[in-house]
Amino acid sequence: MSRKVFRTVFLLICAVHLSCMAGEQALRDIPSDRIHEVRIIRILDPRLPRLSDSEFNDMLRHLQAYIKEYLGYDARFTRVPDIDLLRFRQDMAFIENLDDMKVLKQGLLDITTDTDRRRLRDYIRTLVHRTDKKILASYVPDYAAHKDPRRLAEHLYTRYVAKLQAIQGIRTADGTALHSSAYKDTLTYPFWEMALRHLQKADFVFTNTIMADAETDIPIYVVLRYGITTGMVTGNNHTSYKGAGIMFTFPFLSQDKFFVKERKEQIPGAEKARVIALYSTHEFGHLLNHFKDYYDHRNCIMVPANDLNYYRWYRERRECRCTLTHEKLQSF
Ligand SMILES: [Zn+2]
Ligand SMILES: [Zn+2]
Numbered sequence: 001m002s003r004k005v006f007r008t009v010f011l012l013i014c015a016v017h018l019s020c021m022a023g024e025q026a027l028r029d030i031p032s033d034r035i036h037e038v039r040i041i042r043i044l045d046p047r048l049p050r051l052s053d054s055e056f057n058d059m060l061r062h063l064q065a066y067i068k069e070y071l072g073y074d075a076r077f078t079r080v081p082d083i084d085l086l087r088f089r090q091d092m093a094f095i096e097n098l099d100d101m102k103v104l105k106q107g108l109l110d111i112t113t114d115t116d117r118r119r120l121r122d123y124i125r126t127l128v129h130r131t132d133k134k135i136l137a138s139y140v141p142d143y144a145a146h147k148d149p150r151r152l153a154e155h156l157y158t159r160y161v162a163k164l165q166a167i168q169g170i171r172t173a174d175g176t177a178l179h180s181s182a183y184k185d186t187l188t189y190p191f192w193e194m195a196l197r198h199l200q201k202a203d204f205v206f207t208n209t210i211m212a213d214a215e216t217d218i219p220i221y222v223v224l225r226y227g228i229t230t231g232m233v234t235g236n237n238h239t240s241y242k243g244a245g246i247m248f249t250f251p252f253l254s255q256d257k258f259f260v261k262e263r264k265e266q267i268p269g270a271e272k273a274r275v276i277a278l279y280s281t282h283e284f285g286h287l288l289n290h291f292k293d294y295y296d297h298r299n300c301i302m303v304p305a306n307d308l309n310y311y312r313w314y315r316e317r318r319e320c321r322c323t324l325t326h327e328k329l330q331s332f
Contacts, residue, residue: 026330027242027290032072036288041080041202043088043209045183047172049253050208055273062277063284070281070301070321073288080202085186085209088195095194104190109214111161116214121157123216124223128153131220135295139224139306156223160214163226163258167212170256178210188213189229196234196244203239204287206280210250221295221306230279230305233286235332243332245283251308252276262308275314279305290328297322 030036040060044050051059060077067075083091095101109116128136128149136152137143146152168179168187178187185191192211199205211229222229230251236244251259252267252275260266267275278301285291285302294302300322305313 027328027332029290029328030073030241030288032074035074035076038075038077038204039080039202040077040204040206042082043085043205043207044082045085045172045186045207045209047174047176047183048178048208048250049255051249051253051273051276056206059273059277059280062274063280066278066281067284067288071285071289073284075284075288085207086182089186089191092195092198095191095198098194100197101190101194104193107216108188108190109216111164111214117161119216120160120214121153124157124160125150125153127218127220127223128156135220139220139295141307160223160226164212164214166258167210167226167228170254170258183209187211189215192232192246193234196232196246197236198238199236199244200238203241203244204283205244205246206249207246208249208253210248210254221304224306225308228308230310231283233283233332241287243287245287247276247280247283249276252279252310259308263311264307264309265311267311267314271311271314275310278314278317279310285326286329286332289326291326292329294324294326297324300324302326 042050042056050056064075064077067073109120111117111120140146140152140156142155143152146155168177170178172178172180176183186209189211196205211232212227214227218227228251229248231245231247233243233245235242251263252272254260282301282304286293291302293304294300297303299316299320301317302322
């Protein structure tokens, strides 16, 4: 998934002539006849479960094979030393003062306040209103019970707030809540969007935390997943790919009852590394192939999961492959 990509599609439509004026260059195709070195960093929240070193190395081996199989690229990974999440946040403290951060934070909502809950409710109403009924019918699991747009919006809003609150309140290994004050920012889109844009020492991040927040300007499938983002890719002028990506592994690894229930199917221990590797391949489809997200392709690596049943998503993509054409993004 990439909510960034969703935004980009809309921004592109409005900004094609602007980008010409500004001299911005479209993404150049990455040649597939050579080996591409990808620098990988792990950013770790010590309170949360993570893949062991051997599981992580296994995952990278599967990822390398999947990137070749699904995307046609030969990737070689080099590891940058792991970093503690709070240390990383401290190193990236400068992003807080950048103008782009201020813009992104305007859309970030604090669901503990009445004002922001109202903004979220209004946003979801508008979003439901402007989303094609066919997309709603195929994406909203209990759509038949909520066909009236106003009732559907109310249902999605109520569920969003309740489930996001449940996620934020999850107890971690040291007894603190997932969104305790030191870590609050590290669960949000503005933090990771800006951190990825300004990351210099790696091209791709694996972090064992989660991105789960409330915002205006999110696509319908993020509303359906109560603000959870599994992974994303965004522009970065420091990397040779002109972009950087991230995967959040908490939704795959958390044994909290909330996630056990939301995943519906247990991911068998022996397949955990493969499931994470295949979902990461989706993000590499953005980073290397510049593919956009699709919603109506069957068994397609470029269709993001519409719920947290990652094991089903994985099985469907291992069963067979999508043979349809995939358009390329002009920018991340
Ligand atoms: Zn995506
Ligand atoms: Zn496809």
